[in-house]
Amino acid sequence: MAGPDGKTRDRIWLGNYGERVAAAWLRSQGCRILARNYRSPRKGEVDIIARDGRLLLFVEVKTRQAGSRIRGLDAVGKDKQALIERGANSWLKRLGTRNLPWRFDVIEVSVEEGRKPRVNRVKDAF
Template sequence: MDSGALGRFGERIARAYLRSQGAKVLYANFRAPRGGEVDVVAREGKLLVFAEVKTRRAGGMGRPLDAVDREKQRLIERGANEWLRQLGTREIPWRFDVIEVILTHGEKPLVRRVENAF
């Protein structure tokens, strides 16, 4: 599986995970017209969650969370700001999460959610 396919697979797992936790997935792979991106936009009650998904094979170096550097955070923030602009309000609670998906051949994926990641 190449890195693109690995990422898409991880995003499907993350969306299923969010649904299993009671979240409603509103959008996958949101791309803002003026730049910015969010892997998953979800709602948990009145809370909006802008989630970045990072998928790695087991045994890799470092945590997937470590790949969400300041530049990546800015892209996600721009995407979230565009989403909120389209809603016409910023008067709703929201946060940024990172969902780590670790894949081990022949095993169930490990999913870790880092709430308020940045």
């Protein structure tokens, strides 16, 4: 993707853009965003933490250029899952309870120059 100056955007910009798209999409689905880019003291991380009614969502966002050979979900391997799980455990500890429903989702955002981003949510991804 190119910016208004014609220069190609880097992967950091693309990832941040995808997270903004995913958060807006979750809001449009009735979710409340509780945190973005949550980092726990024990090296855990979660892109988006949201509530869908009583359900707590720990969401990993993967953004890809349209036509990418690697699906976003496929990039969430065991090491990445462990980071997200540590972040989720830290958040639950902050709440002081684990007695509420929660799950891990992956949101895949596909972007293409001049087109609206496409969003795919994979519920209970791992």
